[in-house]
Each structure stands twice: as structure tokens, then as C-alpha cells.
Amino acid sequence: xxxxxxxxxxxxxxxxxxxxxxxxxxxxxxxxxxxxxxxxxxxxxxxxxxxxxxxxxxxxxxxxxxxxxxxxxxxxxxxxxxxxxxxxxxxxxxxxxxxxxxxxxxxxxxxxxxxxxxxxxxxxxxxxxxxxxxxxxxxxxxxxxxxxxxxxxxxxxxxxxxxxxxxxxxxxxxxxxxxxxxxxxxxxxxxxxxxxxxxxxxxxxxxxxxxxxxxxxxxxxxxxxxxxxxxxxxxxxxxxxxxxxxxxxxxxxxxxxxxxxxxxxxxxxxxxxxxxxxxxxxxxxxxxxxxxxxxxxxxxxxxxxxxxxxxxxxxxxxxxxxxxxxxxxxxxxxxxxxxxxxxxxxxxxxxxxxxxxxxxxxxxxxxxxxxxxxxxxxxxxxxxxxxxxxxxxxxxxx
Amino acid sequence: xxxxxxxxxxxxxxxxxxxxxxxxxxxxxxxxxxxxxxxxxxxxxxxxxxxxxxxxxxxxxxxxxxxxxxxxxxxxxxxxxxxxxxxxxxxxxxxxxxxxxxxxxxxxxxxxxxxxxxxxxxxxxxxxxxxxxxxxxxxxxxxxxxxxxxxxxxxxxxxxxxxxxxxxxxxxxxxxxxxxxxxxxxxxxxxxxxxxxxxxxxxxxxxxxxxxxxxxxxxxxxxxxxxxxxxxxxxxxxxxxxxxxxxxxxxxxxxxxxxxxxxxxxxxxxxxxxxxxxxxxxxxxxxxxxxxxxxxxxxxxxxxxxxxxxxxxxxxxxxxxxxxxxxxxxxxxxxxxxxxxxxxxxxxxxxxxxxxxxxxxxxxxxxxxxxxxxxxxxxxxxxxxxxxxxxxxxxxxx
Numbered sequence: 001x002x003x004x005x006x007x008x009x010x011x012x013x014x015x016x017x018x019x020x021x022x023x024x025x026x027x028x029x030x031x032x033x034x035x036x037x038x039x040x041x042x043x044x045x046x047x048x049x050x051x052x053x054x055x056x057x058x059x060x061x062x063x064x065x066x067x068x069x070x071x072x073x074x075x076x077x078x079x080x081x082x083x084x085x086x087x088x089x090x091x092x093x094x095x096x097x098x099x100x101x102x103x104x105x106x107x108x109x110x111x112x113x114x115x116x117x118x119x120x121x122x123x124x125x126x127x128x129x130x131x132x133x134x135x136x137x138x139x140x141x142x143x144x145x146x147x148x149x150x151x152x153x154x155x156x157x158x159x160x161x162x163x164x165x166x167x168x169x170x171x172x173x174x175x176x177x178x179x180x181x182x183x184x185x186x187x188x189x190x191x192x193x194x195x196x197x198x199x200x201x202x203x204x205x206x207x208x209x210x211x212x213x214x215x216x217x218x219x220x221x222x223x224x225x226x227x228x229x230x231x232x233x234x235x236x237x238x239x240x241x242x243x244x245x246x247x248x249x250x251x252x253x254x255x256x257x258x259x260x261x262x263x264x265x266x267x268x269x270x271x272x273x274x275x276x277x278x279x280x281x282x283x284x285x286x287x288x289x290x291x292x293x294x295x296x297x298x299x300x301x302x303x304x305x306x307x308x309x310x311x312x313x314x315x316x317x318x319x320x321x322x323x324x325x326x327x328x329x330x331x332x333x334x335x336x337x338x339x340x341x342x343x344x345x346x347x348x349x350x351x352x353x354x355x356x357x358x359x360x361x362x363x364x365x366x367x368x369x370x371x372x373x374x375x376x377x378x379x380x381x382x383x384x385x386x387x388x389x390x391x392x393x394x395x396x397x398x
Numbered sequence: 399x400x401x402x403x404x405x406x407x408x409x410x411x412x413x414x415x416x417x418x419x420x421x422x423x424x425x426x427x428x429x430x431x432x433x434x435x436x437x438x439x440x441x442x443x444x445x446x447x448x449x450x451x452x453x454x455x456x457x458x459x460x461x462x463x464x465x466x467x468x469x470x471x472x473x474x475x476x477x478x479x480x481x482x483x484x485x486x487x488x489x490x491x492x493x494x495x496x497x498x499x500x501x502x503x504x505x506x507x508x509x510x511x512x513x514x515x516x517x518x519x520x521x522x523x524x525x526x527x528x529x530x531x532x533x534x535x536x537x538x539x540x541x542x543x544x545x546x547x548x549x550x551x552x553x554x555x556x557x558x559x560x561x562x563x564x565x566x567x568x569x570x571x572x573x574x575x576x577x578x579x580x581x582x583x584x585x586x587x588x589x590x591x592x593x594x595x596x597x598x599x600x601x602x603x604x605x606x607x608x609x610x611x612x613x614x615x616x617x618x619x620x621x622x623x624x625x626x627x628x629x630x631x632x633x634x635x636x637x638x639x640x641x642x643x644x645x646x647x648x649x650x651x652x653x654x655x656x657x658x659x660x661x662x663x664x665x666x667x668x669x670x671x672x673x674x675x676x677x678x679x680x681x682x683x684x685x686x687x688x689x690x691x692x693x694x695x696x697x698x699x700x701x702x703x704x705x706x707x708x709x710x711x712x713x714x715x716x717x718x719x720x721x722x723x724x725x726x727x728x729x730x731x732x733x734x735x736x737x738x739x740x741x742x743x744x745x746x747x748x749x750x751x752x753x754x755x756x757x758x759x760x761x762x763x764x765x766x767x768x769x770x771x772x773x774x775x776x777x778x779x780x781x782x783x784x785x786x787x788x789x790x791x792x793x794x795x796x
Contacts (some may be wrong), residue, residue, distance in 0.1 A: 016454030050474070056414035057478055058485045065484070066587050068477035072470035076448070079466035080455055084696045086463070094466050098496045143497050155631050 042073025104138030151211030440471025502536030
């Protein structure tokens, strides 16, 4: 049995017309001799609509009930797509997370997939051409609904592909993976192949094509992911093991994360237990921090990191709890920044990437720099966005 | 543990404001020492919205997929209501049909409840003030989603009350049960008590307060149903065993069903196997027929019955299949009718109801009459609606 997983995002199933088109696309694959497992997100902006409803009830909706609410979005789209598939003569069935046996951890709103009932799915596929499965959601051991966080449908699709050891195709409104988001730089080059590690850096840095956890799973189980457009017929990109990539430019991509706020804590006593408490507290509050930088001036510590702007109030409250009773330190929030990063597995061996990077940005005041093996990131004022992009694209020929 | 079931219809949970109000109403009951099981319908007209979406995909949506689709509506409202209950400090949890263990037959779109996991619910209530359960839906033994048909949330509520042997309160935008729909006759009298059998005749005849099957279950398990308004504080009506009703007017209610079409089949050979085939075929097509009347003129048969206007095309197709190859008969469809009925347990012993009925309607051409032990119905032209209502209300002092 030739099986493939296809995932379609919200914009691909935004209305009845689009759903019918996706059904035709799937039937082409069936005609080629495949059984197709389709994972879909909620229609268009419907998840936002549901969140908005919840916010009208409570400023901080109960996470468990929020998952009950949000998981309906995908159930709507799978049933409609399955109807559309049957309408054009395919044998199809939709499954929600209960029915597909998608078991997750019990961390509501950000659950992780534990396992998946692949035996049942293979058995169902014996009699069917296609199975449409709700993305983004799962069920805990005790039968509670969970969701996997934004972009979680990618993770659902890859997890299913991994369980069945088959390829995964992810369709969205972007025709592949570019060296830089084409909305930021229209002449961006599309990559035919990109390595898991590059994609991981790109995804967590804001290249919104693939959810990070989906790439982690693909890497772990060596699942080839194809990323292509739901709407146009144009060759997309493959996310693969780096060993199979021949062409290896030093820097393969540039990504931008906007609305960054720098948190700046000065005059801290030199006591790393305090540093530990800061990051323990932010973690327990579910606050993502990035670009951590700590400087020891001997007399005191300066701790700095970035958060997304919308989390500022929550971060202030968290820090106030950590520093309760202390008064020598100063906390400052600096807003209006963006993070620009360049990524490439070639950087591991490539020399001079840092110097090219700083040469490209020499006219722009850089607030903070962090690096990893295959990435350099800097924080700059949002006003320099276009100037920085143009210089980086030119310098690295993206 | 004092437990009560409350059911709220779609108009009671149509938006966030209304949901918050319902939460307050529930908290009053909790303050009085009750644990409350709440059954809710989908918000406002959202089920219609989902059906409309399905119709954009297929003119005859697959019944199994339609149930997957429609069952999301209630999951949205239970999660929002449970959020609202937690927001005001109540310990609450929402459950969908999987979680509540509502098992049904596998007749999609019109499933019947088989059983319900009352043990789990009692256990959950030990730690909670309220449990919010999706109405209208269930799960088959093999894990398929089903729905119970229009008005099915009433049935869910009463079935849960029956399983737990407790009372059931049904709240809607109508403040109780009237002798005639107040939208048809504003001065209609509200009944304090109404017997199960009266309610059954009223419900199936179009008094849209309670779903018929819910009354059947209440009768079978002797569950007292209170029907009241979600919005105003005014004593509602009780649907109870007729033995506890003291006041017993001969006729207790009048109901109207509009958009009736009479199907008239003439010149049939006197062969009752043919009659059997007609009703077997309509049943297998899921077509509801009403007011059946068959006349044997010795030389041939005249078969007549009514259907709702929207089913006319489907009925024509069904009859064409039954009569394939035959040509002596004539089929006629007469549209634009309404059915008017008067109902009352007092009719069992009351004498002269029929004569009062015909006296009231003496100026109106009656097309068809059927009767049961506690009901007389007639089919009349829709143009006589108001005249007929006024005469009947006056005659029977409704």
C-alpha cells in the first residue's frame, strides 16, 4: 500500500470552493495509486474567531476549556473535506483526535504527541482511498482534549508520517521555502533542499512555513517533508537530512522576527541563584525568552533577554514576584526591536560569515548579538528593517 | 448529593453576554445546594450555519460526515459556558459525547440514545459544582459521532436525568407551555401542568417547546420536566404524569403545523400489498408521512397522506419507484395547507369535543380529518389560519 500524508493549512480550506479544489488535488494523488492521509487545520481564521469568543467570556480563558473550544475548528474542516472527497467519488472518512487515537501529554494549549493508533489507520485505509484527520489536537490518557499550540497541524502531519514511516507533504499559501520571506523581499530565492537543522533555525526564527516541532520529529525519524503551494502548480522545497544535500551555500536563509522587546535588568548582586530564579519563573509562567545575554561586571550582574512585545505585562508581573523585597536592581523594557538572523549549515565550515554579517550591517546600530553553530542573530531597531534586509540579501546572495 | 439537570437552548447561549447570564442563573442553583448538570445546544443559529456550509460542498451531504460537522456546535457552547462558570468561581468542566459516554444507535442524523455513563458523571460531580455536557449528540459503539435530530438536546437532557433518576429543567425563550403558541395567539393561557401524553401530541404537532423523544423518555422513566424561560423570572410549566394533574380541562391545547402538502393517489387497484410498498418505501427514504387516510371504493383504492412541503420532490421520486411500470393510478400534490389540532387528556372522557370542534370551524372548508384518543386534527387551507385559531381558542377557552 503506497500511502502519503498531506497537510493543508487554514488558508487552503478557508471556504467551500477551496475545500473542493483541495479534494481535486487529493484525487490526483489517488489516481497515481496512493492512499492519502490528509491532515487539516481549521478553516481560514476560524481559530482566531474562537479565541475571540473565549476572550469575551474571560480575559484568561481556562486552558482546558480553551482546548475543548479550539479543537472544534479542525473537526469542522475534516468533515467538510471528507464530504467533498465523497462527492467526487473517493472513499473517504474523517477522524477526530479521539477516533484517530492521537494521544498527547496533558499540557493544555501546548501538548506534545505521544503516540498514534497507526494500526487502526492502516486497517481503515484497506477499505478507503483517503482518511482526513484533525490536525492541531489530541487526547490525553484520561480522555481530555488538548491542542498542540499554533502551527500544531504541521506536527500532527509529521507525527502521523513518522508513525507510518512515510513521506509528508505540507501545503500552504507559500510555494516552498525561500532564503528570506518573499513578503519581506519579493525577489527571494526558493530553496530546493533545506536541511532539518537549517529549517529548525529558520522556523524558530520566524520563517512561518513549518512548525518547529514538526521539523524536530521529521529529523528524529528521518521523514522527508515536501513544502508546496495548495494553489499553484510549481515545484516546492524538500526538508531533508543534510547528508543528501549537495549544493551547500554558506548562508541559506535570513529570517526576521518582529515586535521584540528587550528586557534589561541592571545592578543585580552577583548571585547566579537569582539568575536561575528568573528563568525558572519565566518558564513556569510559560514565557518564552530568547537572546539571553548575561554580563558579570564583577561588582554586579546585567541580565538581558528578549520577549515578544505582547508578553511584556506578564513578564513584568513575573519579575516582580522574583524580586519581591529587593530594591537595588533596575528593570528596563526596550521596545520596537526586531531580530534578524542568518542561518546555514555551511556556516559550520564556512569562514568569515560573522565578518560578512557585520560588514552588511555596518550602518545599523546593533543592540544585541547571539550566535549558534549555524546561525547569527542580532537585535536592531525596527526602523532599519528594509535597509538591513537589502544589505543581507546582497551580501549573502539570497 | 442533590443533582438537577438543566438544559439551555441555542437562543439562551447565542452570544458571550447570554452565556455569562446563564452562568449566573446556574450559580443561583448551586447556592441553593445543588450540583448542576447542564446540557446545552449550539449557539444561536450556528447549526444552520454549519448545515449551510455542508450544502455548499454537497447537495446531499454524507450523513456520517454531517454528524461530525454538526457535533462541533455543542462542543463550542459547552466549553464557553464552562469557562464562564469557572470565571465566576464555580468548579466546572465541560464534556463532549465521547467524554460523557453518551452511547447511541448508529442511525446518523437521527440516532437514539442507548445509554450514558452515569457512574463517571457522579464521580466527577463529587469534586465539581457543575458539569456542562454537549446535547444533541452521541457516539456509537464503534466510536462514530452521531446526532439525534432537530431538538435532540432536550432528549439528551431528559435521558441524562432519567439515567440519574433526577428532575430536569428545560430553559428556552418561551416561558412555559401554552394552550396555543403565543406567537399565533398572544393572549394564550400558560399551563401549570401538562401530562406526558398531551405534551407528546402537542410536540409532534408543532408546539416547539419540547422534542417528542424527550417526552417519551420522561414518560417512560417518570421524570418531571420543568419548562421555563432562560431570560425572565416567571413560573413556567411542569410536564408530569397525568395522575398528579387535578385540573383537567377537556381540551388543553391547540397546535398548528404549517407548510403541509397533501399527497393524493387515486385509481389504485384494490391491493394492500401496494399500500404496504408505499409506506415501506417512504420509511426507508426517511420520509415522515402524517394524516394517512385510505378509502376503498370497492373498484379501487384512494390513498392520501400529508408531508411537509420541502419533501415533495423526494416523495415524488420515491412514489415513482414504487409505481414503476404501472400507469392506471394518478398522483396529485395539493400544497398550501396547514394542520390544526386540539389536544387534551380530558377528551378521553369528555363528550362532544368533536362537535365543538366542527362547530368552531363550520365556516372553513376542511380537507381531511384524523383523530386519536386525545386529539383531533384537520387539514385546512393556509389562508384560514387566523380565523381558525380565533374560533378554536374561543370555543375551548384556551
